[in-house]
Amino acid sequence: MVKEIERKLPVVHMCTIVPISLTVGANRIVPTVAIPHPLGDPSKTPAEEKAIRRALVERALKALQTEITEQTVFTE
Amino acid sequence: MAFRVVHYINQFYAGIGGEEKADYQPEIREGVVGPGMALNAALGSDAEVVATVICGDSYFASNMEKAAADIIEMIKKFEPDAFIAGPAFNAGRYGTACGAMCDAVSKQLNIPVISGMYPENPGVEMYKKSAYIVETPDSAVGMRKAVPAMAKLALQLLKGETPEGYIERGIRKNKFYDKLAAERCVDMFVAKLKGEKFETEYKMPTFDRVDPQPAVKDLKNAVIALVTSGGICPKGNPDHIEASSASKFGEYDITGVMDLTSEHYCTAHGGYDATYADQDADRVLPVDVMRDLEKEGVIKKLHTKFYATVGNGTAVANAKKFGAEIANRLVADGVTAVILTST
Numbered sequence: 001m002v003k004e005i006e007r008k009l010p011v012v013h014m015c016t017i018v019p020i021s022l023t024v025g026a027n028r029i030v031p032t033v034a035i036p037h038p039l040g041d042p043s044k045t046p047a048e049e050k051a052i053r054r055a056l057v058e059r060a061l062k063a064l065q066t067e068i069t070e071q072t073v074f075t076e
Numbered sequence: 077m078a079f080r081v082v083h084y085i086n087q088f089y090a091g092i093g094g095e096e097k098a099d100y101q102p103e104i105r106e107g108v109v110g111p112g113m114a115l116n117a118a119l120g121s122d123a124e125v126v127a128t129v130i131c132g133d134s135y136f137a138s139n140m141e142k143a144a145a146d147i148i149e150m151i152k153k154f155e156p157d158a159f160i161a162g163p164a165f166n167a168g169r170y171g172t173a174c175g176a177m178c179d180a181v182s183k184q185l186n187i188p189v190i191s192g193m194y195p196e197n198p199g200v201e202m203y204k205k206s207a208y209i210v211e212t213p214d215s216a217v218g219m220r221k222a223v224p225a226m227a228k229l230a231l232q233l234l235k236g237e238t239p240e241g242y243i244e245r246g247i248r249k250n251k252f253y254d255k256l257a258a259e260r261c262v263d264m265f266v267a268k269l270k271g272e273k274f275e276t277e278y279k280m281p282t283f284d285r286v287d288p289q290p291a292v293k294d295l296k297n298a299v300i301a302l303v304t305s306g307g308i309c310p311k312g313n314p315d316h317i318e319a320s321s322a323s324k325f326g327e328y329d330i331t332g333v334m335d336l337t338s339e340h341y342c343t344a345h346g347g348y349d350a351t352y353a354d355q356d357a358d359r360v361l362p363v364d365v366m367r368d369l370e371k372e373g374v375i376k377k378l379h380t381k382f383y384a385t386v387g388n389g390t391a392v393a394n395a396k397k398f399g400a401e402i403a404n405r406l407v408a409d410g411v412t413a414v415i416l417t418s419t
Contacts, residue, residue, distance in 0.1 A: 001303070001305060001385070001387075001395050001396075001398055001399035001402070001416065002399065002416050003284070003285075003286045003396075003399065004395075004396055004398075004399025004400040004402075004403055005303065005399050005402060005403045005406070005414050005416065006286045006287075006288065006289060007286055007400075007403065008403040008404070008406070008407050009289060009403060009406060009407065009411060009412070009413055009414050010288075010289035010290065010291065010292055010412075010413040010414070011289070011303075011413065011414040011415075011416055012413075012414070012415055012416070013416050013418065014415060014416070014417045014418070015417070015418035015419075016137070016138065016418075016419070017137050017168075017169070017172065019140075019172070019202060020168065020172065020198045020202075021418070023198055023201050023202050024198065025284060025285050025286065027286070027287075027288035027289075028288065032417070034134070034138060035098075035134045035137060035138065035169070035348050035419050036095075036134070036348045036349045036350070036351070036352045036353065036419060037352040037353065037359040037360070038306070038359070038360060038417055038418065038419055039358065039359050039360060039361075039362045039365075039417065040352065040356060040358065040359030040360075042352050042355070042359075049359075050358075050364065050365065053358065053359070053362050053364070053365050054365045054368070056362075057362050057365045057366065057369070057415070058369075060415050061292075061295060061300075061369075061374070061375070064291065064292045064295075064300075064413045064415075065291050065292050065293075065295060066291055067290065067291045068288045068291075069288065070288075
């Protein structure tokens, strides 16, 4: 899906198993928290959880604003 | 004396549990567990499954290096002559774990490693160089075919016979020819010009890659859309998106929705523990945070619709079709860029 979208629009893939994303061929990749809750952490308070989610989404937006020439994993 | 085999399976095939137990930490048990029984029978008197490693798929995927290192230590004690993982059929995390374990065992213990997977399992592409992988059907219905094929291959490798019946590994081997490479090359070229058949000595890999799109220049004026393979949908799954092997995707209007609550949203995905997504679907599809960013003017707008399907054993051809159709609709709606989340 990521690749087909990339043919038309810039896309960032937020996922936990980065090796699969790399194999499939996503170009902008942001690693996430865990498989059942990529953008949250149920062990934290709701406020802390939202802060984690916000930070990850901001990283995704940063990835979308970054020019790249090859597959790039945005770890910060 | 029979060859000693250690078998690797996940929490599901060990009968420990499904997705709710996918965080199960690795353990080793003496003898056979689950499909190991059929494997042991197929190996006959020449080899024996002496121990079985069990590990949760999510645990392995989230702690790959540690899990592999811990499991290697467990396996060593049983002094195996071969390592067999799976079959994993079309289970992505299980296939990845089987492949990663085969890779680690082969490198560190230097014994034959065998697995079984459906050709579209991502574990094949990632680890076919590291392991002998038998092609299996896409689900456990194919167990009866997969296990004997894996056992046969294992015995061939253990006995030093020429192995057969595995997915091409893409490994180059030296071979002597009477003709020089230059001559063979010209022969092939001439054959090609004549329209005759010829066989290449080195197949080029098929890279299915898409060039990255240019970066988003003006985020403040950008419309961002959310797409997910994590199965998020309105409660009750109105489009009946399948829990696995999805044949469709859903398009859902979120005009005025500020937060995905458990009252109105859930996941249709059957491949991970749905507890957390059902409690708060923002954990998979971050609508709440996108609304904040919209309010603060960081982005111009969160697109009025989101798109979702279930990425669980979904055929690559279907995923491709969904992606292309979603992209067309997003372009038609004037979307600037996309955040796609996966579980």
